[in-house]
Amino acid sequence: MSRRLTPRMWLIAFLGIARRETLRFINQRGRFLAALVRPLVWLFIFAAGFRAVLGLSITPPYQTYVLYEVYVTPGLCAMIQLFNGMQSSLSMVHDRETGAMRTLLVSPFPRWFLLASKLVAGVIVSIIQVYTFLGIAWLWGIEAPPVGYLTVLPALFLSGLMLGAMGLFLSSTIRQLENFAGVMNFVIFPIFFASSALYPLWRMNESSPLLHDICAVNPFTHAVELIRFALYARLDLLSLLVVSGCLVLFFAGAVIMYDPGKGLWARRKGGA
Amino acid sequence: MVKRSRLCSTSSDEGCGAFGPRLCQMQQQDALSIQNVSHSFGSFQALKDVSLTVPRGGFTALLGVNGAGKTTLFSLITRLYDNRSGRIEVAGHDLRRQSGAALARLGVVFQSRALDPDLTVAQNMEYHAALHGISRREARPRIAEVLAQVDLADRLNARVSSLSGGQSRRAEIARALIHRPELLLLDEPTVGLDVRSRAEVVALTRALVQDGVSALWATHILDEIRPGDGLIILHKGEVLAHGNAGEIGDGDLTRTFLRLTGEQV
Numbered sequence: 460m461s462r463r464l465t466p467r468m469w470l471i472a473f474l475g476i477a478r479r480e481t482l483r484f485i486n487q488r489g490r491f492l493a494a495l496v497r498p499l500v501w502l503f504i505f506a507a508g509f510r511a512v513l514g515l516s517i518t519p520p521y522q523t524y525v526l527y528e529v530y531v532t533p534g535l536c537a538m539i540q541l542f543n544g545m546q547s548s549l550s551m552v553h554d555r556e557t558g559a560m561r562t563l564l565v566s567p568f569p570r571w572f573l574l575a576s577k578l579v580a581g582v583i584v585s586i587i588q589v590y591t592f593l594g595i596a597w598l599w600g601i602e603a604p605p606v607g608y609l610t611v612l613p614a615l616f617l618s619g620l621m622l623g624a625m626g627l628f629l630s631s632t633i634r635q636l637e638n639f640a641g642v643m644n645f646v647i648f649p650i651f652f653a654s655s656a657l658y659p660l661w662r663m664n665e666s667s668p669l670l671h672d673i674c675a676v677n678p679f680t681h682a683v684e685l686i687r688f689a690l691y692a693r694l695d696l697l698s699l700l701v702v703s704g705c706l707v708l709f710f711a712g713a714v715i716m717y718d719p720g721k722g723l724w725a726r727r728k729g730g731a
Numbered sequence: 732m733v734k735r736s737r738l739c740s741t742s743s744d745e746g747c748g749a750f751g752p753r754l755c756q757m758q759q760q761d762a763l764s765i766q767n768v769s770h771s772f773g774s775f776q777a778l779k780d781v782s783l784t785v786p787r788g789g790f791t792a793l794l795g796v797n798g799a800g801k802t803t804l805f806s807l808i809t810r811l812y813d814n815r816s817g818r819i820e821v822a823g824h825d826l827r828r829q830s831g832a833a834l835a836r837l838g839v840v841f842q843s844r845a846l847d848p849d850l851t852v853a854q855n856m857e858y859h860a861a862l863h864g865i866s867r868r869e870a871r872p873r874i875a876e877v878l879a880q881v882d883l884a885d886r887l888n889a890r891v892s893s894l895s896g897g898q899s900r901r902a903e904i905a906r907a908l909i910h911r912p913e914l915l916l917l918d919e920p921t922v923g924l925d926v927r928s929r930a931e932v933v934a935l936t937r938a939l940v941q942d943g944v945s946a947l948w949a950t951h952i953l954d955e956i957r958p959g960d961g962l963i964i965l966h967k968g969e970v971l972a973h974g975n976a977g978e979i980g981d982g983d984l985t986r987t988f989l990r991l992t993g994e995q996v
Contacts, residue, residue, distance in 0.1 A: 464831060468864025475861020479850070486849045558843035562906075565809045566862035567835040573862075719813035 464567065472568050473576045480580035483550070494543060494588045495595070498535035502596060506531050518659055520691040528601050533687035534656025536589045536611075540619045541679065543585035545647055547577070548626030552633050564717075571714045578627060578710070582619035589615055607690040614689030618682035621702045624709035625678075631716030654680040678705040760823040762787045762914040762945035763808065768817035770803055770968075777803040778968045781817070785914065785947050790940045791961030792976065793949040796994050800968040801949040802842060805918045809839050822913045835863065838912030838944075840903045842919045848892040852883065852902055855891060856909060863910035870909065877905040881935055897928025904935060908944075915939065915946045921955065929955075953984050966992040 484490065510527040521530075554560040563573055593608065603611075629642055653670065654677050655663075664671040674680050681701040688695040763785035770778040778800045785791045795801050806812045808819060810830055819826040821833035846855045853874060860870035878884045881901040886894065894902060900920055907915060917936060921929040933955050940946050948955065956962060958977030962984075963970055971991045972979045980987025988994075 464864060471861050471864050471866045475858055478861070479847070479854075479858045482850060482854060483847070557848075558841050558845040559847050561809070561811060561839070561841050562845045562859060563862065564811060565834055565837065565839055567831040567833075568862070568864075569831070719810055 469568070469572070472566070472572070473579070476563075476573070476576040477580035477583065480577065480584060484584050490546065491588065494539055494546070495592060497542065498538055498592055499595060501531065501535055501538070502528060502599070502601075518661070520688045520693045520695075526601075528596075528599075530659070531657060532593075532596055532601055532603075533690055534654070534683045536592065536615065536686050536690075537618060537622075537654075537656055537679065537683040538651060539588050539592055540582075540585045540615070540622045540682070541647065541651060543581065543588060544619070544622035544624075544626035545629075545643070546626075547581040547623055548630035548633075548642075551577075551627065551630035552635070556635065570717055570719075574627060574713055574717060575710070578620060578623045581623045581626075582616060585619045585623070586612070586615050603690045604692060606692050610692045611686060611689040614685045617699070617702055617706065618685055621678065621682060621706040621709065624706050624713060627713040628709045628716065631713055650677060650679045653677050654683055656680075656683045678702065681705075760787070761785060761820075762789075762822055763947060764818075764820040765804075765808075766818045768804075768807060768814055768819060770800075770807060770812065770814070770816075776968055778807070781965075781968070781970055783963050783970055783973055785945055786961065787913070787945050788940065788943055789961050790937060790946050790948065790957075791963065792956045793947055793963045793965055794951065794953070794956065794988065795949075795965035796951050796992070798967075799951075799965045801965060802918055803968075804965070805839075805841075805916055805949065808916060809837065810834060835910065836913040838907030838910070838915045840900075840907050840915070840917040840920050842922060842949075844899060844903070846891045846899065846903060846906065848890070851888050851890055852878070852894070853887045855902070856906055859906045860909050865910060873909055873911075874905075877908045878902075880908070880939070881905045895928070896924050897931060900924060900928065900932050901935060904932070904939075908939070913945060915944050916949075917946060918949045919951070920948070921950070921952065953988070956984065958982070964988065964991060966994075 506528040509531075551560065554563070563577075564570065566573060590608075593603075629646065633642060653674050655674060656679070660671055660674055660680070663674050678701060681695075681698040684695050685698040685702050688698070761784040763783075765781055765783050768778060768781045769776065781800075781804065793801055793804070803812070807814045808821070808826070810826060810833075814826065819833075822836045824833040824836065826833045846852075847858070850858070856874040856878075857867050857870055860867070860873070865873070874887070875884065878887060881904055883898060883901055883905060886898060886902070891899065891902065904915075904917075904920070915936070920936075921932055924932065936946055936948065950956070956976050958975075960976045962972065962974065962976035962979055964972040964979070972987070976984065980990065
């Protein structure tokens with residue numbers, strides 16, 4: 460058996476990691492349902508209630524007044540990806556606790572490649588969830604232009620990578636599953652609520668300029684806007700740049716943290 | 732302290748005869764060579780200037796009580812931790828400079844269970860094969876072969892969560908063998924097993940060594956060591972003895988260990 464890593468072997472390794480993630484996803488049907496129930500509750504209950512109290516002016520990419528359900532749909536797509544990224548992060552911590560992570564890390568492939576493969580595999584799973592959600596929303600009467608369902612794909616891939624990389628980076632700092640609740644409270648919820656997912660930024664500015672500024676620099680806001688514009692076959696260049704930049708930063712941070720020579724995590728006793 | 736490989740006892744190419752110098756050089760390389768490796772966690776020094784070798788095709792026991800530094804040493808050999816001092820070579824490949832080549836030659840059975848309990852034995856094996864660049868099609872016959880070796884051929888499609896402790900351990904050994912490693916690292920593989928399962932796992936590993944695999948077996952159980960085995964006694968991060976188990980001390984391992992470490996094992 461050859462010991463030199465050929466391009467074919469790299470592809471096999473990537474497919475193997477993607478297959479394992481998919482198998483785990485299939486085996487955990489509850490995870491799929493939970494990922495769908497959360498945004499659907501927001502869409503069917505929260506959005507229906509807010510429709511009456513929250514007025515929306517015409518803001519790009521919309522060319523007319525839109526219902527609150529229509530406005531909130533891209534935010535809920537990003538929400539699915541955010542929670543999927545955190546689920547992947549949780550699964551990394553779980554793998555570390557059970558020892559399964561060691562199997563991955565003692566592979567002869569470079570660690571950045573193993574992490575990137577895991578990241579991409581997680582994004583593929585999140586995109587399946589988003590399209591299922593968009594399908595249900597479509598049945599509910601929330602429709603984007605037909606071409607939007609195609610143009611949103613690269614945006615979903617990029618935003619999924621950024622949010623997954625953020626989860627990967629977070630997972631390197633968490634030592635035990637018990638600490639994950641803290642991450643949910645101090646990272647995930649603030650990131651989600653301090654964004655344009657549920658309310659437009661101009662609305663935020665009316666109530667608190669400071670909060671508006673916080674939301675404007677939140678990378679999740681840019682992930683939401685990237686998806687929102689792409690769903691209407693348009694490109695928000697600023698969001699594209701911010702999401703791409705954050706992806707590079709988070710992924711580089713994760714690679715450094717998982718590097719046995721540089722990472723803080725590997726230096727701790729019993730780290731792996 | 733340092734023992735030369737059993738396969739080639741000469742130190743020069745002259746004695747290699749018909750095998751030629753290149754093959755002889757390969758045979759001379761130890762399966763594992765560790766030179767002057769230290770490792771600390773903050774102010775706690777877990778390993779102190781450790782040097783040892785594991786010859787090719789032999790069974791070498793790494794004996795030490797809990798906290799001796801066995802798992803830290805394994806984590807350094809598998810590059811879960813970075814060795815910032817000294818040098819580690821697996822089959823002649825420097826772990827820092829040629830980590831891919833070195834890790835490709837290692838099969839590892841960790842102290843804690845590393846199989847995914849939600850997947851079947853076959854799915855776990857295929858995943859491990861993929862992590863070494865082996866496709867499912869190529870891996871299938873090899874999986875059948877290694878599962879037969881560990882007497883688990885009939886558990887191919889069973890979920891790992893349904894395996895007994897002994898079966899699970901044997902499945903881990905099979906997983907570690909899929910990519911045909913030159914050196915098998917086993918970190919206290921019999922912990923938590925009943926007497927019968929423990930004996931099975933020890934016998935299985937010895938049979939693999941007979942087939943040509945080199946094994947480094949970390950343990951704190953003296954019964955698992957035989958007089959002909961290589962033996963390294965590790966205590967508080969230091970190598971206290973290294974050689975043939977039958978030749979260290981006066982041949983009575985229990986007494987020798989007590990004399991060297993001051994602790995019962």
